[in-house]
Amino acid sequence: MYYTIDIMEKPFAIGIDVGGTKIAAALVDCHGHISARSFALVPSDIDTEGVIALIGAAIAEARGDLSVDRIAGIGVAVPCFVDTEEQQLLHCVNLPLAGCNLRDRLTQSTGLPVIMHNDATLAVLGEERYGVARGLNHVLMITLGTGVGGGLFLDGKLFGGARGLAGEIGHITIVADGDPCPCGGKGHLESYLGRAALARKAQEAAAGPEGSGILKRAGGNVDDITAETLLEAAEAGDVCALDILRQAGDLLGQALASFVNVLNPELIVIAGGLSQRASSLVEAARARLREEWPPGIIDVTVATGQLGNDAGILGAAALAFSPTVLDALAS
Ligand SMILES: [Zn+2]
Secondary structure, X not given: OOOOOXXXXXXXXXXXXXXXXXXXXXXXXXXXXXXXXXXXXXXOOOOHHHHHHHHHHHHHHHHOOOOHHHEEEEEEEEOEEEXXXXXXXXXXXXXXXXXXXXXXXXXHHHOOOEEEEEHHHHHHXXXXXXXXXXXXXXXXXXXXXXXXXXXXXXXXXXXXXOOOOOOOHHHOEOOOOOOEOOOOOEOEOHHHXXXXXXXXXXXXXXXXXXXXXXXXXXXXXXXXXXXHHHHHHHHOOOHHHHHHHHHHHHHHHHHHHHHHHHHOOOEEEEEOHXXXXXXXXXXXXXXXXXXXXXXXXXXXXXXXXXXXXXXXXXXXXXXXXXXXXXXXXXX
């Protein structure tokens, strides 16, 4: 076992969500209530030591003057591939953290146990402990934001696969030789559902008469159309914008149907910034999944996340409270 915790003596944990542009930390009690927060912006030219210093400062601020004797540990959600057994950061897209011994550095500077995992995987743990998936044992999460991430909570544990890397749902192939993906691949789910992909679709539509409403919102300049422009147009009822989101949702629904085939989850949580803004996308995904898997054969619910931007922080804190939820550390 990684470490044991007496919740009565140590009723707090620090959860920290390290992102490519911001770092958010919180002091969380064992019921998932946040009692203090801290927040830092990450400069784009930051080096490894700079990121570690920012993380350390965010932890110190969230802790305040609470004694370390009252804190179970620190959970860290990172936008990286994490070898959970060795607690090593293998690959990080947006931050220079790969290969640095973050766990040991933070343990030395805080005197507290530290445990790390991928941010999307910890978001599913947050929803399972404190949010929409509370008490369930078989949950698939997909996060829609700049990228498309995923997390698997199966048989009551976080499922990591051989090295803790399972759940990279955004990079499954959904269209053979399809649109380019930021990872370098083609036809991946993120090629159609990431922010860059949605912006590209909106720009393509704006070249024709059907996309005139979207173009107008960008001041008549196609290059200024972003995913945000598309979301705003959809919120205002623009038919073309709604259509683009529905098509993306339909592809998502097809992908989810495949996951239902393999994993038989009882709940699929669609979370992340985009999910809160694009109800037509979520509804189209739900409708496609219902077509593929009519109710009564496999009953799977599709819901949006309940914790919003706090899912990563709360999942990280939950991991600090119960590290054995990682299969790899359970023996
Ligand atoms: Zn990809």
